Amino acid sequence: MIVNDRVIGVMDIESERINFFTEEHSRTLGLLAPQVATSIENARLYEEVASRQARMEQDLIAARRVQSLLLPQESPDIHGLEIGMGMRPAREVTGDIYDVFEIEEKVALIAFGDSSGNGAAAALYGAMVSGLLRSLAYRRLSPAKMMRVLNDRLCERRVEGQYVTLLLVRWDAAEKRL
Numbered sequence: 702m703i704v705n706d707r708v709i710g711v712m713d714i715e716s717e718r719i720n721f722f723t724e725e726h727s728r729t730l731g732l733l734a735p736q737v738a739t740s741i742e743n744a745r746l747y748e749e750v751a752s753r754q755a756r757m758e759q760d761l762i763a764a765r766r767v768q769s770l771l772l773p774q775e776s777p778d779i780h781g782l783e784i785g786m787g788m789r790p791a792r793e794v795t796g797d798i799y800d801v802f803e804i805e806e807k808v809a810l811i812a813f814g815d816s817s818g819n820g821a822a823a824a825l826y827g828a829m830v831s832g833l834l835r836s837l838a839y840r841r842l843s844p845a846k847m848m849r850v851l852n853d854r855l856c857e858r859r860v861e862g863q864y865v866t867l868l869l870v871r872w873d874a875a876e877k878r879l
Contacts, residue, residue, distance in 0.1 A: 702738035709738055709745075764794045764821055771828050777801050779809045781874035796823025798831055798867065804838050807874035810847075814867035826863045830855070834869075844869040 702710040712734060716722065776784040784801055796816030803809050812834055816827040833854050837847055848869060855865070870879050 702734050702741065704738045704742040709741055712737070761794060761821065764824060768794050768824050768828070771831060772797070773800060777803070777809075779803060779872065779874070780807050781877060782809070782872060794821055794824035795819070796827040796865075798827045798834075798865065800831060800834070802835070802838065804841065804871075809872040809874075810838050810844075811870040811872060812867060814865050816865045817863055822863065826860060826865065829858065830865050830867070834867075844871050 702708070702712065712730065714722070714730065773786060776786050779801060786799060786801070796818060798812060798814035798816065800812045801809055812831075814827075814830065816823045816830060818826075830851070833851055834847075837850055837854075840847075840850075842850065848867070851867075872879055
């Protein structure tokens with residue numbers, strides 16, 4: 702049996718009687734063999750696709766667990782603010798970016814954003830942005846300066862077709878000013 706110039710199997714048909722098979726048997730098997738070969742190949746391809754899909758689903762579940770560790774699950778206690786947060790992604794993972802953290806006593810940085818696209822690529826890009834943001838946060842830069850530095854870092858790590866929209870807000874509890 703041959704599919705796409707590749708042998709995928711052999712039919713072995715036997716009889717206890719000598720010279721039992723006729724030309725008609727041979728023609729019939731010649732017509733059936735390609736159909737059987739195609740059916741076998743389709744079944745193999747279906748199993749391969751199902752296996753890949755199962756692996757992808759497992760990877761997405763694992764990515765969702767990791768992402769849930771990267772994004773805050775509870776509102777932090779920031780002096781002078783009442784904060785609520787939550788996330789419900791349209792897919793297993795999302796490119797959402799949100800974070801609130803103190804950068805000095807009574808001064809917090811609040812970030813809201815979204816990376817382009819959906820799924821794993823957007824989530825990875827969002828995680829990279831969040832990591833860069835956290836690494837810059839303690840430099841005590843103004844939000845505008847921090848955005849410039851963050852943009853420079855992202856340009857150094859350019860990912861074709863990926864971008865992020867981001868809002869940074871600095872909360873000063875002593876001055877009660879955003």
